[in-house]
Amino acid sequence: MADLILGAVVGELLAAVIEATKQAINFKSSLDNLKTTLIAIQPFFDEIEKLNKLLDARKEETGMFIDRLKEGKNLVLKCSTIKSWNVYKKIRYNKKLTDLDSSLLRFFQIDVQALMARDSKKILVGVNDNDQKLDRILSILKNGVGGSRYSNGVSGSCTVPGVPHFIVGLDVPLQELKVMLLKDEVSVVVLSAPGGCGKTTLAKMLGRDDEIKAIYGANIFFVNVSKTPNIKVMVQKLFQHQGCHQLPEFQSDDDAINQLENFLEQKGHDRILLVLDDVWPGSESLIQDFKFQIPGYKILVTSRSELTGFDSTYRLKLLNDQDAITLFRHLAFPQDGTSNVPDDLVNEVVKGCGGFPLALTVVARSLYKKHEVIWRSTVKKWSEGQSIFDSNTELLKRLQTSLDALEEMPIVKECYVDLGSFPEDQRIPASALKDMWVEMYNLDEDGMDTLVNLIELSNRNLANLVLTRKDSSEVDDYCNEQFVTQHDLLRELAIYQSNRAPIEQRTRLIMDISGNNHPRGWIEQISQPIHAHLLSISTDETFSSSCYDLQVPEVKILILNFRTGNFTLPQFLERMDRLKVLIITNYGFSPAELNDFLLLGYLSNLKRIRLEHVSIPSLSTSVLELRNLRKISLIMCEIAKAFENCTMELPHLWPNLEHMDIDCCYDLFELPAGLCNLIHLRKLNITYCHELRALPEGFGNLTNLEVLRLHSCTKLYDLPESIGSLQKLRFLDMSDCLRLGKLPTRMDKLCGLRTLHMRGCRGLEELPTSVMDLKQLKDVICDEETAYLWEPYESYLVNLKINVLKEDINLNWLHNFHP
Structure with missing residues (x-):
């Protein structure tokens, strides 16, 4: 009775979820996901019952799962009691619902599929023995002992090829891919990953999986697709695979496809799986050609690209650290996986391969039976900047094909x-x-x-x-x-592409510097001009930025990446009169002090500057006058000092500034009044500045402002009345401004406003009546708690669309805080 109990418990949980969805609107998104999962997996437990009856077996394995379902029901009932104002409980219980959903999927994808596969094998064990014997007989009859080549030149078979005898890291992907493929509504699944990640191996494993063979039997066809596929030849191979000695002649590709469809339809109720291996980008139409409206017919595609326009895509991940080490040791030390090479040295080599099965295979074979000194030499070369591709042409060749496309x-x-x-x-x-x-x-x-x-x-x-x-x-x-x-x-492949030309001919100069160990050839090159248009320099904590100089008169893009708490801008900045874009990023723990900041004043043609995680000194000197500056981005910066005692008017320093981003600047308490005089400013983004309390009353001076974002300024309590002067403002985002208690009474003066984001504005209890005159307003993006505020005004705003978004608990913004 275990399975009957399991089915009943699944039904009880599903009923509880459906009922809670009607009441607990704070958890609607999570509950909807959970309901979808339960509906999807419920029928598979019927299959378990059928298999148990055939085997006269009882299932004790599901007892723990029944307990988990009962816990889930209690959790769902508890969510119905959480009040909307209790933000912390909402977050915690949403997390619990998400964990429950994940555990259900995990159990289904791994345990349930394993149980069904095991039982299927028991049922089919006798059948498989007979099938194998029959396959051997048919193979001899069709191909002869040595194989056969038909008169029209078509050779080979569409049988699923064999898989390597040693495979790691693909068991879970196999189960996940099966779940995706076996969904009733799915007809095409694209298995996608970069070259050398194991896509074809996984597809072969799927085709030889016992559960898949139990479903599709002999109707699993594996076809290799070239960069320039020949449809007629592909179809002929499929006919040949089915034992057709007299292969049809096709008048055209369409004729071949039509005859194949008719041929497959004759199989009646048999399920069919067609695997198209290594489909190139741009060949989506070929897959469409092979899509037939035949019940039980499915296509699995492997490709280096995520091909668009199909039901589902499974993105194969790279190997984790443990699986990478296991594979590498098996290939480098095939006897028993051990050797005299120190473990730390092996781990360094494995780390350099980055989880790519192809890279691990190629490098392991190159170091097989090599002396330890060769291993150390390899690691040393990599640390000195030599590319892994310099000594591994096979790896380069395989990955290069993705770029050739x-x-x-x-x-x-x-x-x-x-x-x-x-x-x-x-x-x-x-x-x-x-x-x-x-x-x-x-x-x-x-x-x-x-x-x-x-x-x-x-x-x-x-x-x-x-x-x-x-x-x-x-x-x-x-x-x-x-x-x-x-x-x-x-990334290394990208750098390798940049470094193929001699240094003086490169369009990009990308340098990773560890300590003061300059790249090879540095000393010889700094004495002559470098003609690159892009210069990127990445340094670590021990680098001394005062010890280098370059002649880079033609550079238009300069990227400086560093990790120190104190960084000196390079002296060659004063000679970069063609520079248009400057990106300075500190990846250290604390905001870095920038020395020689006044060198920026020499960049007369600079149009865009992006400063991230740095402390900006005072802007009180006219040396920083940048008359061509169009955009400035300040990300995670300390900016309080920048505007203190600033005697120079910002419009004089940056007279043509059009776009300003201020993101995650925690010491921004009040927007400097001087910014309100940047009359050419069209876009102003102030986001995740959690200490910002107010905007100056002079904000209305920004009469050319078209876009204003104030997203997640959680302590901003109101907007100035002068905002009504921004008649060109078409986009306003004040979402997640939790303490925003009111909107300006002059909202009607925003005659150009078309889009308003106000999701998460929980402090707003009402809207000013003037919003009924926002005749150009077309989209309001909000949540269920703020949508009701617009109900009294919808009849006045005939073009308005209220977009209610589900609750989005998303901590991805934490990316800004570098480790």
């Missing part, structure tokens, strides 16, 4: 190489990339082109795009709160 997209390829300008293991702000690419490649200012390029790189698994806020993709800035991460080996 970008030949028809030269700007996207250049953008990929630019990612190597930032330190490894760090998030790269999309807004910083936008600043670079607007000047380098003439991309648009709103960030759409930048985001499109990043999505393309992410889809091709050359980078990972991270969104830290669900409602951040507003029309005016597509890069707002978007970040990019990149695997170390892919």
Whole structure:
């Protein structure tokens, strides 16, 4: 009766969730996710019952799971009692609901699937023996002892190839991929990862999995797809695999597809799985050609890209540290996994491979049976800046194919190489990339082109795009709160591309400096001009920034990455009269003091400056006059000193400033009044400044302001009445301003306002009646607790759309605090 009890308990939990969804609106998002999971997994427990009946077996394994379901029911009932004002309990219990959902999925994906697979094997054990014998007979009849080549030149088979005898790290992905593939509503699954990550191996494991074979039987077809696929040849191989000695002649690709569809339809109710291995970007139409409306027919695609337009994508992750070491030791020391090479040295080599199975395989084979001194020499070369690709042409060749696919997209390829300008293991702000690419490649200012390029790189698994806020993709800035991460080996590949030309001919000069160990050839090169357009210098805690100088007269983009508490700007800044973009980032624990800050005054053509995690000295000198400056970004900076005793008017220092970002600056208590005189300012973003209490009354002087973000300024208690003077303001974001108690009575004067974000403004109890005159207002983005405030005014605002977003408990903003 264990399974009947299990089914009843699942039903009880589902009923409790459905009822709680109606009452506990604070947990609606989490409860909806939990309901979806329960509905999805419930039918599979019926399959367990069927298998148990066939085996006359009892299930004791599910007892612990029944207890977990009962605990879950109690948790759901408890959530119904949490009040909306109790923020801390809401966060805690949302977390508990998320954990419950994850544990259900985990149990289903691993334990339940394992139970079903085990029982299926027991049932099919006799059948499998007969199938194997029959397969051998059919193979001899079809191909002969030595194989066969048909007269039309088609050779080979669509049988699932064998898998390596030693595999690590793919057991969990196999179970997760099966769950995704076996969903009734899914017809195509794309298995995606960079080259050399094990996609094909995982696809082979799936095709040879006992549970999958029990479902699809002999109807699993494995087809390799080339960069320039030939549909007619692919279809002929499928016919050949089914034992057709007289292969049909196809008049065209369409004819081949049509005949294949008719052939597969003749299989009646048999389920069919087609694996298309190594599909290249741009071949989405080929997959569409093989999609047939046949019940039980599914396609699994492996690709280095996340192909768009299909049901589901499974992104295969790299190996974790333990699995990477296990694989490497097996390949480097095949006898028993042990050797005389010290463990710390082995671990250093493994770390340099970054979890890439291909890299681990290639490097392990290159060091197999080598003396310890060769191992140490390899690590030493890597630490001195020599690329892993210099001595591993096979690895380079395999990964290079991903870049070759970008030949028809030269700007996207250049953008990929630019990612190597930032330190490894760090998030790269999309807004910083936008600043670079607007000047380098003439991309648009709103960030759409930048985001499109990043999505393309992410889809091709050359980078990972991270969104830290669900409602951040507003029309005016597509890069707002978007970040990019990149695997170390892919970053090294980007740097390798930059370094292939002689140093004096490179368009980028990317230097990682440890201590004062300058890159090879440094001393010889600093005495002559370098013609690069982009210069990136990354240093560590022990670097002395006063010990180098360069001649870089043509550099337009300068990126300085460091980790020290005290950083001296390089002297060569005073000779960089072509510099347009300056990005200075401190990745240390505390804001860094910048020495020789006045050198910035020499950058007469500077258009954009981004300072992150630094302490900015006073701006009280005219030496910092930057007449061409268009944008300044201050991220996690100490800025109080910058505006103290400032005798110079900011409009005189930065007369053409149009865009200002102030993010996570914890010592910003009040916006300096002098900023209100920057009359050309069009965009002002003040976000996550939790100590900001007020805006100056002179704020209304910013008459050209079009975009104002005040997101997560949690202590901001009101907005000045003068804000009504901002008649060009079209976008206002005051979301998560928790203490904002009222809006200006002159809201009706914001005649250009089209979009208003006010999610999380829990202090607002009413809106001024003047909002009924905001005739241009089209979108209000809010939550359930603030949506009701607009009900009295909706009849006056006929074009207004109230967008109620689910609660978004998201701590991804913590990315700003560098480790």
